[in-house]
Amino acid sequence: MKVAVFVEPGKVAIREMDKPVIQQPTDAIIRIVRACVCGSDLWWFRGISQRESGSTVGHEAIGVVDEVGDAVTYIRKGDFVIVPFTHGCGHCAACEAGFDGNCLNKQDGGNGGYQGEYLRFSNADWALVKIPGQPQDYSDAVLNSLLTLADVMATGYHAASSAEVKAGDTVVVMGDGAVGLCGVIAAKLRGAKRIIAMSRHPDRALLAQEFGATDIVPERGEAAVAKVLSMTAGAGADAVLECVGSEESLQTAIAVARPGAIVGCVGVPHQNEIKTGDIFWRNIGLRGGIASVTTYDKNLLLQAVLDEKIQPGKVFTQRFALNDIQAAYEAMDQRKAIKSLLVIDN
Secondary structure, three states: OEEEEEEEOOEEEEEEOOOOOOOOOOOEEEEEEEEEOOOOHHHHHOOOOOOOOOOEOOOOEEEEEEEEOOOOOOOOOOOEEEEOOOOOOOOOHHHHOOOHHHOOOOOOOOOOOOOEOEEEEOOHHHHOEEEOOOHHHOOHHHHHHHHHOOOHHHHHHHHHHHOOOOOOOEEEEEOOOHHHHHHHHHHHHOOOOEEEEEOOOHHHHHHHHHHOOOEEEOOOHHHHHHHHHHHOOOOOEEEEEEOOOOHHHHHHHHHHEEEEEEEEEOOOOOOOOOOHHHHHOOOOEEEEOOOOHHHHHHHHHHHHHHOOOOOHHHHEEEEEEHHHHHHHHHHHHOOOOOEEEEEOOO
């Protein structure tokens, strides 16, 4: 089968590898229909984080079940499924509490191989999310929105859930990548009255407004803080979604939050230092982390996409064949695409 691998910073390639096989009775083999490139993939693509040369890549997909292990009884061969980057078991303390992204029974080995023709998926019976029917039953646009449920839409929703966004809130969204844009969708879905998107890129700002942003703030740092405070009569936001992970973004998020607000963090941290005094003296809450993809999809997001209540698939602004994987990464790296779609099997 064909699968994308990391070669060196700035270079990915397609390699021929053996089709994966069932290794554990809880496994499933998935024939990938669509996959995509994530903003977090750019950290190793740019050489900022380390990755082993030759390792398979990708962590978001939708596909059709090709084979299941002996312990898999709910998911069956032929099912059309969302393939999350999380692999929750559904019965450990973390999963039962609704935090399947932190499943205590996650198998070693990490993610990789989603940007390929076939994938071995662990903890398949609970973690995979069934989609009614088959891929050919859906429009191109709906397929794209279903694909976002493997990561970015669920991650954006996790930011809003962690920040406890509620009806009538004023919400600030830090980050205008696919996750931040999905955070705008999530804030609106949860009833936010005012959504301030921090964006300095016209195409992303326009999409944020289409998704429900009421205001766009292009400033950064101290200027951004001053602008948001002036827009909120000095009070700050009721909730803040931090979807970047940089030190500047996090400190800005804390600064624009009103006293007692919660900052929902889903941007992968680029540093491990937090100025705790800024949090303590203003009673700011800080929570978030790895999204509960399966939980959110099953409880809310899948139906919202099927009902076309939300259309997060619009974050895909360029599409590529699997053989064009290098171009897909470059398009995101160079900000030519908000998110690159990979059409693997029509």
